Amino acid sequence: MTDQILDLLSSLGLTGLFAGVYLEALGLPFPGSVLVALTGFLCRQGEFNIFVAWLVSLTAYILGSVTAFMLGHFVGEPFLNKWGRYLQLTPERFAKAQELLNKSAPGFIIGGRFIPTVGNLTPYIAGISGIPLIKFLFYDVIHAVIWLTAFLVGGAILGHNWSRIIDIPGVKYFWVLGVVLVGAYLLKHYLPNMQRNRI
Helix, strand or coil: CHHHHHHHHHHHCHHHHHHHHHHHHHCCCCCHHHHHHHHHHHHHCCCCCHHHHHHHHHHHHHHHHHHHHHHHHHCCHHHHHHHHHHHCCCHHHHHHHHHHHHHCHHHHHHHHHHCCCHHHHHHHHHHHHCCCHHHHHHHHHHHHHHHHHHHHHHHHHHHHHHHHHCCCCCHHHHHHHHHHHHHHHHHHHHHHHHHHHHC
16 A cells, blocks of 8 residues: 555655545545655655645645535535445444534544544534534644644654554554544643633
């Protein structure tokens, strides 16, 4: 799989990166984390500028998230009932995602994006819930910055060893766990202070 993604990036360049991250943000089953990490590897090889790659990735992620949010907002549950199978959606997963959003919007949007299958549904559920787009984007951009920076820089640091390491079972979830723990810590310690300052 890593060889195919490297071929894609080599032939399509940043356009391929943009398309892949957009699909990832849209919630379609796509190895976005691997794509971003391998882009970091290519940045280290001098193929791309890492700051330009980061900006392209962030732009694609935001556009994909907004597209999914708008589909959820304007089309709603009928859309998910019809096309949900492409997002690996089941009624049980849909109900679980709604429950998580009702408990904590920041936790659901920032942390939920890291959870397999739930992350695919996050922007759609947020759109259906009726929360403001600006509020959704605020939390979604926080997630995107953490995710993109971790995998892009990680790919650049690990260099040529990345293709071997990423294929080890459980490595992706180790990264996810680390990022989720950092995100949970930041939410627990800084979000309450931000909300108090607004009052």
